[in-house]
Amino acid sequence: MALTAAAVLAAAVLTGCAGDGDDGRTTLSVGTFGVFGFRQAGLYAEYERLHPDVRITESVIERNDTYYPQFLTHLVTGGGLADIQAVEVGDIHDLARDLGGRLTDLSRAPGVRAGTWLPWKWAQATAPDGRTVGLGTDIGPIAVCYRKDLFRRAGLPTERGAVGRLWAGDWHKYLAVGRAYRDRAPAGTVFTDSAAGIYNAAIHGYPERYYDRAGRPLYTGGPAVRTAWDLAVRAARDGLTARLKQFEKPWDQAYANGRFATVACPPWMLGYIKEKAGDAGRGRWDVAAAPRPASWGGSFLTVPRAARHRAAAVALAAWLTAPEQQARLFERQASFPSTPASYAMPQLRGARNAYFGGAPVAEIFAEAARRAPTLVTGPREQLIGTAFTDVGIAQVEQQGRAPEAAWAAAQQEIENAVDE
Known part of the structure; x- marks a missing residue:
């Protein structure tokens, strides 16, 4: 109509x-x-x-x-x-x-x-x-894209339903799977690409992220920010990440080299992976439900x-x-x-992605989309998120800086952005 x-x-x-x-x-x-x-x-x-x-x-x-x-x-x-x-x-x-x-x-x-x-x-x-x-x-409903061949070599399940059940309901379970992978990882590989990717996937699963419904700021330590930050920092300090910055050349090369086994994966990431991993990745990648529904x-x-x-x-x-x-x-x-x-509609009903092992991508992403929360938004959200990922988390992951000092640096960056 x-x-x-x-x-x-x-x-x-x-x-x-x-x-x-x-x-x-x-x-x-x-x-x-x-x-x-x-x-x-x-x-x-x-x-x-x-x-x-x-x-x-x-x-x-x-x-x-x-x-x-x-x-x-x-x-x-x-x-x-x-x-x-x-x-x-x-x-x-x-x-x-x-x-x-x-x-x-x-x-x-x-x-x-x-x-x-x-x-x-x-x-x-x-x-x-x-x-x-x-x-x-x-x-951008979020799933998790994973390498079946690397999971198999690490002794983990490879069928997408079983993989999704490993971490269903909680990103902390995702890190637990990461530690199991780390302990038996194929040489030269790690569990996931970046701590920032975990942060973004986790925080978008909460309706109140940087502001509450009354417009009060939560970026100084609200539940969503703290949970996503702690997950990202723990992943970095536990050696679960490849310490890469997303959308930069080393990240692209890591797809081609099979450097990491999982990545938080909205639909727009599928084409990116296919392009960067190339023919060598065909049939090795698959798609499973994320721990919590979210849209990024x-x-x-x-x-x-x-x-x-x-x-x-x-x-x-x-x-x-x-x-x-x-x-x-x-x-x-x-x-x-x-x-x-x-x-x-026919274009989505039963749609599968051949590159990702025939994964029913429309079904997986539609379920996440229907269950994703209505996000409360506020001023300077883009800059606030970037302060956490590109300043605070990057200092922990890339420089080995203490989380407390990195948190303070992110807060200073946010203060500067919000006061502009």
């Missing part, structure tokens, strides 16, 4: 919209960071076929830390904006709170229904005044109020994020939908 309404709206809007191209077509611009897959999955071409008066252009900036500051500058000045602008989940709260008035309230858009999205995904882009400034694209990552589409073709952009954003299109993106890009109706 949402898809049909959005298509009808688009047709109505565009019929009365003066063309701005040489051929009389209306050009809608989309600004993203990284690859969202809309073009690769053929969605732009499909929309243009359904709406012959529309042309869609896309501008891509590879890294969000470059893209987002530029977007904020344009949003404040009201110039240089695309009709649709993507926003990463770590930025959406501050954007809705501080600059939500410069964005279209998409909760009022024809054809848009809050119930189309997972409740916690919709809530992430909703400001305190009830305005919803972004429509959810993908999400994901994005939104927003429509600035200053967009040149605002009404038409709203219609396109609604269409791109509708369940049918999200299912197609999963099939083409492995982006996991934030719309539950997608999970029963």
